[in-house]
Amino acid sequence: MIKHYQKIAVAIDFSKQSMKALDRAILVAKDNDATIQLVNVVDTKSFGSISAYDLNYAEQLKQESLTKMDQLKNQVVAAGVPVVDVVVKEGSPKEILTDLSGVELLICGATGANNLEKMVIGSVAESIVRLASCDVQLVR
Template identity: 40%
Template sequence: MTLSYNNIIVAVDGSEEAKWAFQKSVAIANRNNATLNLVNVIDTRSFAAVEAYDRSIAERAQGFAEELLGNYKKEAQEAGVENVNILIEYGSPKTIITKEISKKYDVDLIICGATGLNAVERFLIGSVSENIVRHSKCDVLVVRTQEQAAE
């Protein structure tokens, strides 16, 4: 049994909880000398109907993701993480993270914030973090608090 992680995914979406997950992922990547994969999945289902009227939505989502991940990459490198990758994908975060990205990058830890949809959506379709926990083949850390991981 291995006691260290080599390839870590942290899912970020711009939320406060995702920021906390990112901060903890940096500390874990540093302790394990791991590769940190910063992931933002642009959920195309959320703007498909609106995009029929406004084609720039996908471009704005891509721009937001690039800026968000670029800033996080710079912060991770300044904190000492040597290997940082940026991954922007389109589709459903629930399936892309667990079924595609984690396999493609041989991930052994997924870190995500406990951000939630509203109560009705969570009841009907479940949260992204819940789905990651259920379907992941590797360890998952769901971050609920702001406290930084101990160095």
Template identity: 40%
Template sequence: MTLNYKHILVAVDGSKEAEWAFKKSVGIAKRNNATLNLVNIIDTRSFAAVEAYDRSIADRAHKFADQLLSDYRKEAEAAGVRDVNLVVEYGSPKTMIPRDISKKVEADLIVCGATGLNAVERFLIGSISETIVRSAKCDVLVVRTEELPGEEPIAE
């Protein structure tokens, strides 16, 4: 039995693990002729206290997300993925990715890095990828390793 994914959601945050997840999701999207949804959730909890003093933080975070996703879109299209969507939202990645965004893009596969940028939160309340695995209604691929040059990802 071969699984065929049509709507892949990949969560990226600028970390190296998220980049590995992105690269593996590109290979999966190409093999399945799938839509690749690049998602960045701006975690409002992480800058809410600071933003009271500096209102430009949200704007800078949004510009970073736009640039990150735009660069990834170009890379995915150059690799042969025909349909790439960009999603930037504000909120908690732990709840928005598996519930709201996956439903919005009709994801049948979520790809994420095993760890992201926020080590303190991971230590205190568990990782975002762990929460996605527990609460997603579709398949989840948690990427722990970098794809080696010339190596094809194994997920179909």
């Protein structure tokens, strides 16, 4: 049985793989008359302890991400998906992406922008597949 999705989230880290995931999300959303939620996480976990980094740096990254995400939102709407939400959060991508409210399908790139984390800790995509409560689609 093919599931009909109404709310699709796509993980955006602005890497080439996440842009491929966005393209896929647009196709799936149009096929399902679904909404898209663009989700970006400013990975403050990689900053180390709070005392080790300037909180203004995280806020600056968040503002830059919001600007880029608004541009992506406009592209998605222009591609034919009328309802697009933008979410930019600070924290751990693994935790935030596996705890999205009301999302029925999460689409993400098989690899992302953070190659160091993939080698040392394990990929965000692998954690999403294991821990997400919704369907997951990885895009290569």
